[in-house]
Amino acid sequence: MKPTNQTTLLEFHLLGLTDDPELQPLIFSLFLSVYLVTILGNVLIILAISSDSHLHTPMYFFLSNLSFTDISVSTTVLPKMLVNTQAKDPSITYIGCLFQAYFALLCSALENCLLAVMACDRYVAICHPLRYTIVVHPGLCVLLVLLSLLISTVHTLIHTLTALRLSFCTDLDIPHFFCELAQVIKLSCSDTFINNLLVYLAGIIFFGVPLFGIIFSYIQIVSSILKIPSVGGRYKAFSTCGSHLSVVSLFYGTGFGVYMSSAVTDSSIKNVVASVMYIVIPPTLNPLIYSLRNKEMKRALRSLIVGISLV
Template identity: 70%
Template sequence: MEATNQTGIPKFLLLGLTDDPELQPLIFSLFLSMYLVTVLGNLLIILAVSSDSHLHTPMYFFLSILSFTDICISTTTIPKMLVDIQAQDHSITYTGCLSQLSFVLIFGGLENCLLAVMAYDRYVAICHPLRYIIIMNTHFCVLLVLLCLGVTTGNALLHSLMLLQLSFCTDLEIPHFFCELVQVIDLSCSDTTINILLVYSGTSLFAGVPLLGIIFSYSHIVTSVLKIPTGRGRLRAFSTCGSHLSVVSLFYGTGIGVYMSSEVTVSPTKNAVASIMYIVVPQMLNPFVYSLRNREMKGALRHLITGVPSLL
């Protein structure tokens, strides 16, 4: 196929989940509903935390940042897909594709890091309760978030700069509903060895390191909780981790499921459908997990919606 550099690329074509016109209205309605639920649910979490002084703690500060990140991830991908379906135009400019790809990397990596930071917060709260306020002070919490954002932004910029060095073939069809890094690299007619190495190293860094941090934190948490003499005390300690563990299981479970499905199937469409499980579903369900499993959050949401003070 004829190759061209990025300056000569008119547009990419996002093929989406299906080319069946009869299914387009159903997909539009489904994704619009999921997007609205995601935005509304996470906004409620942010508003509940900001409006209730009882929740002005590090754990809920990180939860607010996680909810904001979930909104950003969904906004980066879903609205463009909805517009494409409505306008029957699935094209995206090179600049638009690169921007979308970068934001997905930034906020996806940020969510990974935040889950590890939240696990560390629970570790300090349970294993070092007397020093919790000193260690998890406001400046340190903000620094952790900024550090996570800086690292993930640097990673996204690195991948974007390496993509700028590639030449692309004239067949610019992306079998996905958003510009996914590996799919874009596959369209290149250049040598992509360095890009692929960066993908594998970046995936190992932003998936493996936070996951190891979570495992390390919870291994110490379990050890500390088992030393508590009363069953009620152990249950209370574990209850503060229940929501976070559910979110971690949802995020990493869907991510591993997508990876496994991509290994056993060569269908790009099936891979695109599987990607919904990590780019859409966790972001939509996270508010429900925290609101249903957390008594303090239930009270704050009840106060926000009905005006009835929470009894904590």
């Protein structure tokens, strides 16, 4: 097969979850519901935090940024999938595919960094409570979010710019419901050694370092909590980071599931299902985790909903 350099004219085909036409309406309804729940839940989190002065703290500032990131990753992936399913047209342009791959990877990397920042915030709050307001001041919070965005952008640009050098042949079917960069690389007719090497090296650096920071923070947190003499004090201290720990477990648990699925099996459908768990489920469940496990968030959400109903 002769590779083509007319990348602007290329169209990839997203094969989605299934090619069974009878299941398409069910898949459309399911993912439309998931998308709407994701948007509604995360928007409510952002509005509740912005409208309640009691939640104008570093922890909730980072949470609102996490919710915005969840909205972004869902909006990057799901609307195109829904349009393709409804129109029965699996095509996506080369530029559209590249943009989708870029923003999906950017949002995932940003969420990874934000979770590490939130873990450090909990570390200072629990291990150094008297210095918390001095150390974690508003300027530092904004700087940490901007630094997370910068790191995520650099990480994503490394992959995207190296993908621009790839040529593609006639097989342009992507066995996925969105343009995952790893799947796009597999379709290339050119040498992909550099691309695959960067996937592993950048993954170890850009995802491994934040994960190490989270693990280190929680080792220190658990050590400090165990030194608290009263059971009530230990429970109160741990409850302040319980929601974050649940979100971290969900994010890295599903991400590890995707990695293991791709490593132990060549089944495309299993890889797609694993990616659904990683890309779609965490943004949907994160608002529920924080609202159900957090009394302050419950109060703010009730006040927001009551205020909206009275308008």
